[in-house]
Amino acid sequence: AEVEEILKRIQAHRGVIATMVINAEGIPVRTTLDNSTTVQYTGLLHQLTMKARSTVRDIDPQNDLTFLRIRSKKHEIMIIPGNTSIKITIELYVL
């Protein structure tokens, strides 16, 4: 579908290392990394996303988390939470 194309484009974009799609239970649906790394990322980031969302909504229940960016020295992880799925992209950036 169109979505597949968009995902392909994102993956082909300069600097993107990997993309992942996770369903509501925290099980990876689609990934471009190997299994063990995927599982690791999924478990950690899923919890973090839940926590972040809980934080935002606790302060104001009408608010909701739109996206989460984690910048580290080497990479940047971008997460978009949704109701039924979460999308994660890992990017390498060169300053």
Place this chain on the structure above:
Amino acid sequence: ERAYKPVSYVDQMAIHFTLNGNMILKDSDEGRRQSIRLSTAAEKTPVETSAVTSEEEEIKDEESTGDTEAAGAEEAEGPGAVEAAEAAEAEEPPPPRVKEQKLANQFNFIERASRTLNNPMRERASQSEPTPRKTFSATANQWKIYDAYVEELQKMERSKEKEKPKAQIAKREEEKKKGRKLTTLELQSDDINKISKAAKIMERMVNQNTFDDIAQDFKYFEDASDEYRDQQGTLLPLWKFQYEKTKRLAVTAISWNPKYKDLFAVGYGSYDFMKQGQGMLLLYTMKNPSFPEYVFSSETGIMCLDFHNDHPYLVAVGFYDGNVAIYNLKKATSQPSYKSSAKSGKHTEPVWQVKWQKDDMDNNLNFFSVSSDGRIVSWTLVKNELVHTDVIKLSVEGTTMQGPEGLQLQTFGCGTSFDFHKKIDYLFLVGTEEGKIYKCSKCYSSQFLDVFEAHHMAVDSVSWNPYHLKVFISCSSDWTVKIWDHTIKTPMFIYDLNSAVGDVAWSPYSSTVFAAVTTDGKAHVFDLNINKYEALCTQLVVSKKKNKITHIQFNPVYPIVIIGDERGHVTSLKLSPNLRRMPKAKKGQEVKKGPEVEIAKLDKLLSLVREPESQA
């Protein structure tokens, strides 16, 4: 006293052992009774010698105490004699003594014990099946409570709807059906939809990262060197939009969406008469420079496009083969929603410009198109079909020819561009291939209000000034850009740009700023307020060889222009501050903003130009 004194009760006394004695006083009633009983029992049993002898010994002892000396003397003689004496004595006291003996030892303690068989113990246990258990834990957050309330509210609303009177059931059912259809569709494709949203956002985020410096420039960069440049300005190149399928096509039209300020449409086709390929309509957003949001393809090249002001999802498009079409962005198809055909009166020549009009009296959408076949046609969308009405036929004056059989043929001028007045609805200008500009009214279909001998070659673009009601600008392949007042036949300002001018556009923020692009790849920005004779900025935007610029448009909100070229690229550039100068506030005066100021500004300039002319 030196004697033990019995104390009846002591506080700390602990009794270890008590035994109730059962000794009875010999002389009491009970004692005598018992002794009598015992004596009768003794006569029945004569053999109790041991007891007797023991008694005798006792008696002996008793008597011996009284008669110790006498007995002693007698005992010395011989124990036998004593024994006899004892025996004799013994016979006398035995009966009373026997009774006494019995008294002293009344109870015989016999211990008898027996033990029952202990049954061996066996343990038996049974356990019922444990009830199934499940640990349940949850946190009650603020938002969980809120969500629960919202759900409740929705349920209540739904039940209220059901309760409403049956008279409105028909409508309600329809709505519900629509609602249900939507919800079922949503549910079915919910997964994909959610991911599609997320995917789009992700793509934009990734693009933002990649083009981070450009995004920052777009937002924040103001060229500081403009201060030193003495009123000259620059155009800072930002994003470049390209799509592989349009690499061979030229940009033929650009337009910004009236609602979403970052969305713009680009029409692709070909200006070359010989090489006509397919056409494309792409919609880009500045948030995603690497891929268009919408892609539509068509068999013939697109020559022009226009967004509807009130319905920003409708795009009117004119084709090279003379057809017009309306694309509906809300629908997912890549085909136009409505298309004209030879039957419905399409043009016979390429359509050079289309423009939406206000809805007519029946609330039907309608738009105008101008073409080289000399007709200006109004298309109305009536009941899902395009109906055309010829508005004006551009006839070239004085060129009626004698055709066969005495018919008079009118040759038509070829319209290449037109523009409608912003305020006066029926008034519009048409530029033609011959270089004339006609001022026309929608009411009169065969006559023009006025004719301007504008250029020597085809007029590529005409445009009314967005503020000033009388001024318009025109550009042509004869290398000139001219500014007119429509009441005066001669132009106010003429600019020679050394190369065929492809397009000219007024800026939306100032009545005196406009930009023109030429086929040698340069963009020129003028500000009449600052410099009436020269461009403030002349910049090479596209490589000179093999590439010509075709169109330019200002963004209505941001200080951005987009320029399309023949290679299918669209470049966005940011205007430097010098090009955007607003009138400075004099001390004590407020800066007036608004169209009146702009009009006044331009008027002042025009009056400067007009006066010498009127004098002359």
